[in-house]
Amino acid sequence: xxxxxxxxxxxxxxxxxDAAEGIAFVSDPGFGGIDVFIGKxxxxxxxxxxxxxxYDLFEPLVLGEFERLVAETRAAFGPRIRxxxxxxxxxxxxxxxxxxxxxxxxxxxxAFRACRALIxxxxxxxxxxxxxxxxxxxxxxxxxxxxxxxxxxxxxx
Amino acid sequence: MKQVTVQLFGAFSDLDPRREVTVEVAGPxxxxxxxxxxxxLAARWPGFGVELLDYSAFADTQQVxxxxxxxxxxxxxxxxxxxxxx
Numbered sequence: 001x002x003x004x005x006x007x008x009x010x011x012x013x014x015x016x017x018d019a020a021e022g023i024a025f026v027s028d029p030g031f032g033g034i035d036v037f038i039g040k041x042x043x044x045x046x047x048x049x050x051x052x053x054x055y056d057l058f059e060p061l062v063l064g065e066f067e068r069l070v071a072e073t074r075a076a077f078g079p080r081i082r083x084x085x086x087x088x089x090x091x092x093x094x095x096x097x098x099x100x101x102x103x104x105x106x107x108x109x110x111a112f113r114a115c116r117a118l119i120x121x122x123x124x125x126x127x128x129x130x131x132x133x134x135x136x137x138x139x140x141x142x143x144x145x146x147x148x149x150x151x152x153x154x155x156x157x
Numbered sequence: 158m159k160q161v162t163v164q165l166f167g168a169f170s171d172l173d174p175r176r177e178v179t180v181e182v183a184g185p186x187x188x189x190x191x192x193x194x195x196x197x198l199a200a201r202w203p204g205f206g207v208e209l210l211d212y213s214a215f216a217d218t219q220q221v222x223x224x225x226x227x228x229x230x231x232x233x234x235x236x237x238x239x240x241x242x243x
Contacts, residue, residue, distance in 0.1 A: 056167055057242075127166065128241065129240060141241075144240045145240050146212040148213070
């Protein structure tokens with residue numbers, strides 16, 4: 001039996017991400033709704049011309065976190081749902097696909113909401129870091145979401 | 158003292174080409190590692206913004222480790238600055 005969900009990391013030097021693969025994976029004869037989020041590298045950020053992005057990942061933990069996030073999304077919007085997550089690793093050029101999230105469900109409402117919930121969780125909770133490379137030669141690690149909990153902050157005091 | 162190897166990610170990875178540092182930790186918990194790393198960063202990389210440590214978590218290959226939790230038995234930990242995937 002085909003698994004209901006799929007998650008993976010793809011090294012950019014090996015292959016590009018393929019949204020069609022995600023759509024095919026979440027397709028089912030009983031599903032009338034599919035929603036797909038495709039995140040791409042853009043050429044401008046905060047007024048600076050961007051040439052590319054390097055994604056750094058703690059891969060074993062990323063894969064474990066993807067599994068947890070998919071399970072949480074399934075629990076919230078399933079069980080009649082299929083989910084797909086793929087994230088790129090390494091150096092990407094402008095226009096390259098950085099992330100694909102797809103959700104298939106019997107109706108559009110679950111598909112929309114599950115896809116949105118999953119991409120937001122991937123962005124906020126996965127141990128992935130983005131370094132932007134600018135046309136002037138400078139490179140900067142992007143600011144992001146802290147994974148610290150309240151008890152960590154308490155311990156600092 | 159326990160020797161802990163810290164894998165460096167994101168902005169921390171610029172500190173060392175091997176992408177890891179070894180630090181002597183006086184206590185048994187993640188909070189003790191955070192303290193030891195703060196002292197190491199200030200001493201070895203004084204130009205680095207050590208405040209990033211305040212917003213960074215630690216983890217093994219399975220899960221994020223909170224400050225009250227024990228250091229992993231194998232002495233290997235990853236430092237996770239604020240994340241920016243997608």
